[in-house]
Amino acid sequence: MNILINGQSADSISVLDRGLQYGDGLFETMAVIDGACPFWNAHMQRLQQGCERLQLPVPESSLLQAEADALVRHEKRAVLKLILSRGEGGRGYRYPDPIQPSRIFIRHPWPDYPQQNRREGVHVRFCSTTLARQPALAGLKHLNRLEQVLARNEWQEAQIAEGLMLDENGNVIEGTMSNLFMVQNDILYTPDLSACGVAGIMRETILELARNADMAVRVTNITKDHLCEADEIFLTNSLIGIWPVNRLEGQTFAVGEISRRLQMLINRDYPRIYV
Amino acid sequence: MNILINGQSADSISVLDRGLQYGDGLFETMAVIDGACPFWNAHMQRLQQGCERLQLPVPESSLLQAEADALVRHEKRAVLKLILSRGEGGRGYRYPDPIQPSRIFIRHPWPDYPQQNRREGVHVRFCSTTLARQPALAGLKHLNRLEQVLARNEWQEAQIAEGLMLDENGNVIEGTMSNLFMVQNDILYTPDLSACGVAGIMRETILELARNADMAVRVTNITKDHLCEADEIFLTNSLIGIWPVNRLEGQTFAVGEISRRLQMLINRDYPRIYV
Numbered sequence: 001m002n003i004l005i006n007g008q009s010a011d012s013i014s015v016l017d018r019g020l021q022y023g024d025g026l027f028e029t030m031a032v033i034d035g036a037c038p039f040w041n042a043h044m045q046r047l048q049q050g051c052e053r054l055q056l057p058v059p060e061s062s063l064l065q066a067e068a069d070a071l072v073r074h075e076k077r078a079v080l081k082l083i084l085s086r087g088e089g090g091r092g093y094r095y096p097d098p099i100q101p102s103r104i105f106i107r108h109p110w111p112d113y114p115q116q117n118r119r120e121g122v123h124v125r126f127c128s129t130t131l132a133r134q135p136a137l138a139g140l141k142h143l144n145r146l147e148q149v150l151a152r153n154e155w156q157e158a159q160i161a162e163g164l165m166l167d168e169n170g171n172v173i174e175g176t177m178s179n180l181f182m183v184q185n186d187i188l189y190t191p192d193l194s195a196c197g198v199a200g201i202m203r204e205t206i207l208e209l210a211r212n213a214d215m216a217v218r219v220t221n222i223t224k225d226h227l228c229e230a231d232e233i234f235l236t237n238s239l240i241g242i243w244p245v246n247r248l249e250g251q252t253f254a255v256g257e258i259s260r261r262l263q264m265l266i267n268r269d270y271p272r273i274y275v
Numbered sequence: 276m277n278i279l280i281n282g283q284s285a286d287s288i289s290v291l292d293r294g295l296q297y298g299d300g301l302f303e304t305m306a307v308i309d310g311a312c313p314f315w316n317a318h319m320q321r322l323q324q325g326c327e328r329l330q331l332p333v334p335e336s337s338l339l340q341a342e343a344d345a346l347v348r349h350e351k352r353a354v355l356k357l358i359l360s361r362g363e364g365g366r367g368y369r370y371p372d373p374i375q376p377s378r379i380f381i382r383h384p385w386p387d388y389p390q391q392n393r394r395e396g397v398h399v400r401f402c403s404t405t406l407a408r409q410p411a412l413a414g415l416k417h418l419n420r421l422e423q424v425l426a427r428n429e430w431q432e433a434q435i436a437e438g439l440m441l442d443e444n445g446n447v448i449e450g451t452m453s454n455l456f457m458v459q460n461d462i463l464y465t466p467d468l469s470a471c472g473v474a475g476i477m478r479e480t481i482l483e484l485a486r487n488a489d490m491a492v493r494v495t496n497i498t499k500d501h502l503c504e505a506d507e508i509f510l511t512n513s514l515i516g517i518w519p520v521n522r523l524e525g526q527t528f529a530v531g532e533i534s535r536r537l538q539m540l541i542n543r544d545y546p547r548i549y550v
Contacts, residue, residue: 012288013295014287015381024420106291137407145298146299147411153370
């Protein structure tokens with residue numbers, strides 16, 4: 001059993017579910033280590049904020065906790081994905097009344113990313129698929145992910161680990177599956193996500209760790225040119241932790257001190273995940 | 276039996292399908308009359324163009340035809356929805372190899388919109404949810420429809436039939452479920468859809484009918500102010516045909532001659548649907 005739908009072991013869902021029909025819902029992708037999700041509270045907080053913005057009822061937290069626990073308690077290492085859709089019904093785009101969300105928990109194996117990605121860094125490219133500016137959805141981890149799908153399939157080369165996406169105005173926003181940070185003159189920068197992008201749990205965690213460590217932090221617009229002048233660049237998400245970027249298109253970057261220090265702080269607070 | 280999934284009678288789909296996971300797919304909503312889909316060829320042509328743009332393999336047309344026929348041949352009046360997703364698999368956003376799309380045909384009852392909508396017109400409002408500008412997806416009837424979901428749920432009043440959506444630049448683009456036309460000084464205008472919006476089958480049909488009838492036609496950007504100066508406004512889709520707008524926010528509009536003439540031309544070429 002690796003899937004629970006509304007608490008029941010199952011692997012399929014009605015084709016009338018609005019998650020399929022319209023992408024009407026949210027998701028969370030969570031690291032599992034030693035039978036638990038170390039970032040559970042942060043994921044649940046983001047889910048709740050997403051539900052408020054999409055006017056989705058939030059399931060009971062004890063229910064979500066029990067269902068997650070049933071799937072992960074015996075797992076040393078895994079990934080737990082939660083999809084929360086608006087369920088079935090409604091007339092066209094109109095919400096059903098009442099809204100009865102579908103809770104879908106799926107346990108996946110831990111991905112086999114090379115360990116050297118964290119140690120030595122990764123090669124990265126720019127994607128030509130842009131992120132549309134949509135403040136109503138910005139920051140949310142929602143089910144409308146065609147932009148990421150198109151962007152990720154712009155390249156096939158196995159040595160390129162991630163592609164960076166820009167908005168229509170030329171601001172670099174994030175990777176297809178990760179958030180982006182850069183360091184310049186000991187200042188940590190990450191793109192502003194008020195018009196597009198996903199506010200990742202690892203991004204929030206790193207921003208908090210950096211502020212607590214008295215690093216200078218700027219959440220702001222970052223152009224392609226600004227990014228290419230960086231001393232350090234790194235990518236983040238809950239499954240990869242921190243991947244330094246050692247090459248962006250033709251340009252090489254060193255794995256820098258601040259990247260290393262943040263990796264260490266993450267490993268101190270969330271041990272045994274990113275090894 | 277009112278659903279066929281890959282040719283089999285069924286009503287549920289794997290939760291791993293990329294249609295649910297990412298909204299990675301397309302759909303068509305087709306009018307059914309007297310056992311057939313009168314706009315079938317146009318829908319199939321748009322589906323094929325959408326597949327090319329999303330790099331989705333196009334199913335055999337004979338297969339789609341046979342499956343549609345099995346669901347509609349005994350129906351006097353119905354709606355046939357086809358969802359074509361990228362199927363299961365892939366690593367994250369990356370396409371599976373090979374891509375095996377899921378074909379989902381769902382037959383719905385014909386919607387009970389009031390007949391007077393076509394005769395006397397409808398009340399319409401502006402939505403505050405905007406359409407993001409995304410040329411890579413513009414025109415496509417894809418499964419990422421959260422903007423329409425949010426926009427449609429901005430109002431509850433039963434007397435308001437549709438909401439109009441603008442892009443970030445203040446251009447009026449379309450309704451939540453319909454395309455938009457306006458008439459001014461005997462010229463027929465409809466918004467340019469190169470940055471956002473769905474290129475509806477009824478919109479294309481009307482543009483062709485109008486050009487064949489030697490009407491002056493402009494596909495262009497339309498601001499809110501320009502729209503409010505219109506002599507006639509109407510909404511279109513395959514299920515409603517043409518609905519004149521008789522009120523937009525506080526302003527009233529007459530049901531005009533060109534709206535009537537286009538309704539007549541549609542009824543001449545596609546009889547018995549919009550009655």
